[in-house]
Amino acid sequence: MAxxxxxxxxxxxxxxxxxxxxxxxxxxxxxxxxxxKTLANNPVQLRRTWESxxxxxxxxxxDALTKxxxxxxxxxxxxxxxxxxxxxxxxxAKGMTADQYxxxxxxxxxxxxxxxxxxxxxxxxxxxxxxxx
Amino acid sequence: MAxxxxxxxxxxxxxxxxxxxxxxxxxxxxxxxxxxKTLANNPVQLRRTWESxxxxxxxxxxDALTKxxxxxxxxxxxxxxxxxxxxxxxxxAKGMTADQYxxxxxxxxxxxxxxxxxxxxxxxxxxxxxxxx
Amino acid sequence: MAxxxxxxxxxxxxxxxxxxxxxxxxxxxxxxxxxxKTLANNPVQLRRTWESxxxxxxxxxxDALTKxxxxxxxxxxxxxxxxxxxxxxxxxAKGMTADQYxxxxxxxxxxxxxxxxxxxxxxxxxxxxxxxx
Amino acid sequence: MAxxxxxxxxxxxxxxxxxxxxxxxxxxxxxxxxxxKTLANNPVQLRRTWESxxxxxxxxxxDALTKxxxxxxxxxxxxxxxxxxxxxxxxxAKGMTADQYxxxxxxxxxxxxxxxxxxxxxxxxxxxxxxxx
Amino acid sequence: MAxxxxxxxxxxxxxxxxxxxxxxxxxxxxxxxxxxKTLANNPVQLRRTWESxxxxxxxxxxDALTKxxxxxxxxxxxxxxxxxxxxxxxxxAKGMTADQYxxxxxxxxxxxxxxxxxxxxxxxxxxxxxxxx
Amino acid sequence: MAxxxxxxxxxxxxxxxxxxxxxxxxxxxxxxxxxxKTLANNPVQLRRTWESxxxxxxxxxxDALTKxxxxxxxxxxxxxxxxxxxxxxxxxAKGMTADQYxxxxxxxxxxxxxxxxxxxxxxxxxxxxxxxx
Numbered sequence: 001m002a003x004x005x006x007x008x009x010x011x012x013x014x015x016x017x018x019x020x021x022x023x024x025x026x027x028x029x030x031x032x033x034x035x036x037k038t039l040a041n042n043p044v045q046l047r048r049t050w051e052s053x054x055x056x057x058x059x060x061x062x063d064a065l066t067k068x069x070x071x072x073x074x075x076x077x078x079x080x081x082x083x084x085x086x087x088x089x090x091x092x093a094k095g096m097t098a099d100q101y102x103x104x105x106x107x108x109x110x111x112x113x114x115x116x117x118x119x120x121x122x123x124x125x126x127x128x129x130x131x132x133x
Numbered sequence: 134m135a136x137x138x139x140x141x142x143x144x145x146x147x148x149x150x151x152x153x154x155x156x157x158x159x160x161x162x163x164x165x166x167x168x169x170k171t172l173a174n175n176p177v178q179l180r181r182t183w184e185s186x187x188x189x190x191x192x193x194x195x196d197a198l199t200k201x202x203x204x205x206x207x208x209x210x211x212x213x214x215x216x217x218x219x220x221x222x223x224x225x226a227k228g229m230t231a232d233q234y235x236x237x238x239x240x241x242x243x244x245x246x247x248x249x250x251x252x253x254x255x256x257x258x259x260x261x262x263x264x265x266x
Numbered sequence: 267m268a269x270x271x272x273x274x275x276x277x278x279x280x281x282x283x284x285x286x287x288x289x290x291x292x293x294x295x296x297x298x299x300x301x302x303k304t305l306a307n308n309p310v311q312l313r314r315t316w317e318s319x320x321x322x323x324x325x326x327x328x329d330a331l332t333k334x335x336x337x338x339x340x341x342x343x344x345x346x347x348x349x350x351x352x353x354x355x356x357x358x359a360k361g362m363t364a365d366q367y368x369x370x371x372x373x374x375x376x377x378x379x380x381x382x383x384x385x386x387x388x389x390x391x392x393x394x395x396x397x398x399x
Numbered sequence: 400m401a402x403x404x405x406x407x408x409x410x411x412x413x414x415x416x417x418x419x420x421x422x423x424x425x426x427x428x429x430x431x432x433x434x435x436k437t438l439a440n441n442p443v444q445l446r447r448t449w450e451s452x453x454x455x456x457x458x459x460x461x462d463a464l465t466k467x468x469x470x471x472x473x474x475x476x477x478x479x480x481x482x483x484x485x486x487x488x489x490x491x492a493k494g495m496t497a498d499q500y501x502x503x504x505x506x507x508x509x510x511x512x513x514x515x516x517x518x519x520x521x522x523x524x525x526x527x528x529x530x531x532x
Numbered sequence: 533m534a535x536x537x538x539x540x541x542x543x544x545x546x547x548x549x550x551x552x553x554x555x556x557x558x559x560x561x562x563x564x565x566x567x568x569k570t571l572a573n574n575p576v577q578l579r580r581t582w583e584s585x586x587x588x589x590x591x592x593x594x595d596a597l598t599k600x601x602x603x604x605x606x607x608x609x610x611x612x613x614x615x616x617x618x619x620x621x622x623x624x625a626k627g628m629t630a631d632q633y634x635x636x637x638x639x640x641x642x643x644x645x646x647x648x649x650x651x652x653x654x655x656x657x658x659x660x661x662x663x664x665x
Numbered sequence: 666m667a668x669x670x671x672x673x674x675x676x677x678x679x680x681x682x683x684x685x686x687x688x689x690x691x692x693x694x695x696x697x698x699x700x701x702k703t704l705a706n707n708p709v710q711l712r713r714t715w716e717s718x719x720x721x722x723x724x725x726x727x728d729a730l731t732k733x734x735x736x737x738x739x740x741x742x743x744x745x746x747x748x749x750x751x752x753x754x755x756x757x758a759k760g761m762t763a764d765q766y767x768x769x770x771x772x773x774x775x776x777x778x779x780x781x782x783x784x785x786x787x788x789x790x791x792x793x794x795x796x797x798x
Contacts, residue, residue, distance in 0.1 A: 002254055002255050002256050002257055003254055003255050003616065003617065003620045004254050031261070033262075034256045035250075038254045039254070041630075041634070045634065045637070045638055049246075049247070049250070049641075052243055052246070052713075053247070056239050056240060056243045057240070060232075060236050061232035061233045061235070061236045062202070062233055062236045062237065062240070066199050066202060067236070069195070069202070069203050070206045070240045070244065071243075071244045072386070073207045074207075074209070074210045074245060074248065074648070075244060076207070076210075076382060076386045077206075077207045077209075077210030077211050077385075078245070078248045078252075078611065079477065079478040079479070079611040080248040080252055081388065082251045082256050082257070082258050083244070083247060083248050083251055084385065084386065084388055084402065085258045085388065086258075086259070088262070089262045097194065099193075099194035100194045100195055101403075102440070102441040102444065103189075103194045103195045104195065104203065105383060105386050105387065105441070105444070106189050106441075107195070107200045107203045108207055108382050108383070108386050109379050109380070109382045109383045109386070109444075109448075110186065110190075110379070111203065111204045111207035111208060111216070111382070112207060112211070112381060113375050113376070113378055113382070114168070114182065114186070114216060115207065115208055115211040115213040115216050116343070116374050116378030116473070117172065117182070117371060117374070117378075118168060118215045118216055119211075119213055119342045119343075119350065120136070120342045120350065120370075120371050120374050121171045121172070121371065122136050122350055123135050123168050123215050124135060124215070125214060125215050125218045125219075126166045126167050126218075126219070128164070128166075129166075129218040129219055129221070130218065130667075135529075136350065136354045137367075174364075174368070175368040175371070175372075178371065178372055181451075205652070207382070209648060209651045209652045210648070210651075211345065212345040212651055212745070213345070214654065217651065217652065217668065218654060218668065221668045235706070235707040235710065237652075238652050238653065238707070238710065239707075239710055241652050242645050242648045242652070242710075242714075245644040245647060245648030245649075246644055246645035246648070248644060249640050249641045249643065250637060250640070252608045252609075252611055253608045253616065253636075253637050253640050253641070255613065255616055263401075268522050268662075269519070269520055269749065269750065269753045270520050270766075299525045299527075299528075300522045300524070300525050301513070301516075301517060301522050303522075304520045304522045305516065305520070307767070308767040308770070308771075311767065311770065311774075314584075315513065318509055318580075319509065319513070322502075322506060323506070326502050327496065327501070327502045328468070328502045328503065328506070333506045335461070336468050336469060336472045336503065336507060337509075339469045339473045339476070340472045340473075340475070340476045340511060340514065341510060341514055342473070342476075343472070343473045343477050344476050344514040345744040346514040346517055346518055346744070348517045348523070349510070349514050349517055351524045351528040351529065352525070354528070355527070355528045363460065365459075365460035366461055368460070369455075369459050369460045369466070373455060373466045373470060374469060376451055376452065376455045376470075377470045377474060377477075378473060378477070379451070380452070380482060381473065381477040381479040381482050383434075383438065384479055385477075385479055386402070387401055387402055387438070389401050389433045389436075389437045389481050390401060390433055390481070391433070391481050391484045391485075392433050392484075392485070394430070394488070395432075395485055395487070396534075475781060475785045476781070476784075478610065478611040478612070483535065483784065483785065483787055484535065484787065487535045497573075500536075501573070501574040503785075504577070504782060504785050505574075505577060507782070507785050508577075508581075508778050508779070508785070510781065511778055511780060511781030512774050512775070512781070513774070514777060515741060515776070515778070516770060516773070518741045518749065519737070519741045519749065519769075519774070520770065521749055521750060534786055534788050535785070535786055563793070565793075565794075566789055566791050567782075570786045571782065571786070581778075581779070581782070584775055584778070585775065588772060588775045589775075592764075593765045593767070593768045594734070594765055594769065594772070598731050598734060599772045601731060601734065601735050602738045602769065602772045602773060603772060603776045605738035605742075606741070606742045606776035606777060606780065607776060607780055608739070609738075609741075610780040612783055612784055614783045614788050615776070615779060615780050615783055617794040617795065618794055621793070621794045629726065631725075631726035632726045632727055634726070635721075635726045635732070636735065638721050639721060639727070639732045639735045639736060642717055642721045642722075643735065643736045644739060644743070645714075646700070646718070646748060647739065647745040647748050649704065649710075649714070650745055651743075652668070653667055653668055653669050653703045654667050655667050655699045655700050656667060656699055656747070657746060657750045657751075658698045658699050658751070660696070660698075660754070661698075661751055661753070662750065
C-alpha cells in the first residue's frame, strides 16, 4: 500500500536498529509501527524525526495526553488516516478515557463546523484579536 | 471584507439581542465579536451555533483550555484565519501561558510535518491500531 | 498582494484583449475582475481557463446557479478567499436569494461538521455505497 | 477500521434505538449506515447530529438534491472518503441523473483548478466583491 | 470502491478507444490506469483531461520529472491517495532516483511543518514579497 | 496581524542574534523576514527550524530551485499565504524565469483539478502502483 517498502528490524542496518531500540525502550514496548518502518528507508530522516517526536511529545508545559489531542485534531483536519489511527491509539495508551474521547470528538466536529461557517462568510478578524500591529 | 453585512447590537432584532446578551453574560464581557455579527443575519443559525459552542466548549471531561488548544489545531490545519485569531485570544483569556503556547506551536508544527511524511509515503495503518473489524 | 502584476485592458496584447472582450460580452458587463488580470500574464492559460469556465459553468443538466453553489462549497473547504468572494458575488448576480444563501451556509457548515466527525472516527464505508467492485 | 466500535440495533440502548427508528422512518428504509453506528457511542451527539441533518438537509429555499451536491463538494475538498460515498448514494436516491453527476464532477474539478491557480497567484479580492466595509 | 463503474477497453465506445489508444502510444505502454477508466464515463471530460495532461506534463521550461515532483507535492497536501500513488509511479518511470525521492520527502515534510507554524502564528507577509500593489 | 509579537534584531537576545546572523550570511542579505521574527519568541524552535531549512533546502539530489517549486506547491494546497509569497520570492531569487513560473502555475492548477476529479470519483488505486504488500 505504501510508496516505499518497509524495513523490518531483522533487515535493518545497525544505524536503524539503534533508533528502533530507542523507540522500543522509550515506549516500553517491542512494537515498531509502520511509520518508522517506511521512514527507515532514509536513516537520517528516521533519526531526526524520532528525536523531534521524542522531545516534542514528552510532558512539558502541556502534558503528553493534551499533546496527543492536538495531534489528533491536526491529523483529522489534514485527513491523515494513518496519523489519526496511530495517535488515537497513543492517546488511549496514555490514559484517554471514553468520556474524554467523546468530548474531543465533539470539539473537533464543532471546530470544523465553525471553520466552514467563517470561511463561507469571510468574517473579518476583530481588531482586538490582533497582536503586534 | 465579509460576504454578509454585520448586525450591530443597536440594529439587531429582539431575538438576536437576547443571544447577544447571553454571550455577554456567559463570557463576562460587553464585547461581541464579528463572528456573531455576521452569523446574526440568520437568527436561527446564530442561536443554534451559540448553544452548541456554549455547551461543547465548557469544562467537562476535558477542561475548557484544552478544548481551545484542540480548536486552534483544527483551525490552523483548515487555514481559518479568523478562527485562529479568535481562539488564540480565547485561550489566552482562559489562562494559556507563553510556555504552553510555545509547546502548542511545536506540536502543531510537528503534526503537520509527520502528516506530510505519512501522506507522501502512504504508510499502511498497523492492524493493531484498528478497532471494530 | 499578488505574486504577479495585473494586466489592465489598456496594457494588454491583442490576444488578451480578445478574451477580455469575450468575458465582457458573455457576462454583459465592462468589469474584468482581478483573476483574469493576473492570469493574463500567460495568454494561453488565460484562454484555456476562460473557455473551460464558459462551457462548464453555463446552464446544462445543472442550472448555472446550482453550479455556483457547488463552486462556493469547494472554495470554502479549500480556503480560497478570492474564489469565495467572486463566486458569492456571481451567485448573487444569478439570482441567489438571502434565504438560499442562509441555507447554503447551513449545509456547508454541517458538511464540515460531519466531515470532521467521520474523519476522527474513521468510519468504514458501507458495502452498499460502493460501485464497480 | 474505525477508532470506535459500531453499535448495532440489537445491542443499542433504548435511547439509541429511538433515533435509529426515526432515521429509518424518515428515510423510509431499514438500513442504518455506519456513520450512525459509530456516532452511537455517544447518544447525545447521535441525537444532536441526526436532528441537525434532518432539519438542514430537508427541502427548503434550496431543494434536497441541491443540498446533496453542496455536501458532496465540501466532502471532496475535505477528502472525506466516507462522506463522498454516502452522499453520492444519497444524491442518487434523491434522483440525481448520470448527466447531472457528470456536470457536478466537471464543476468540482474546475473549482479545484481555479482554487489552485488563485492560491498560487494570490490574486487580491476586487473591491466590488466585498460587503460591509 | 469508486462512485462510478470503470470502462474497460473492450467495452468502450470508439470515441473512448481513440483516447485510450493515444494514452497508450504516448506513454509507450498497453496499461490504462483506473483514473482514465472512471473518467471514461464522460467521454468529453476524458478527452479534455487527457489533452490537458498531455500538454501540461510534457517537457518545457520545467522538465517532465520536476513537474511530477510538483504534482506529488500538491496531491500529498490534498490527501489524494490515488494521485500520490500514480504520480510517484510516474516519477519513477521518468527516472526519479531513491536519493531524489528521499529529498522530495524531506522537502514536503518540511513545507508542511512551516505551513503549520506560519498558520498558527499568522505571520504577516513582508512588504518586500508583494508585487503589483 | 500575528498572534505573537515580532522580535527585531535590536531587541533580540544574543541567542537569537546568532541565528539571525547566520540567516543573513547564509542568504547573503541583511533582510530578516517576518517568519523568523515571529518564531524568535521561542529561540529553541527558531534554531531548530532554521537548521532544518538550511540543510533541507540546499542543493542535493534535487537542486535548490526544484525544492522551492515543491515548497510552493505544498503551500498553495495548504493555503498558506505567507509561505506562498516568501517561497515565490525565494524561487525568483534563485533564478526562476517567467516561463518556469507560468508552467509551475499550470501544473499546480492541473494537479488540483485531477485531485478534485479523483476525490469525487473515489477511483481505486491500481494494484501495479502499490509497493511492499
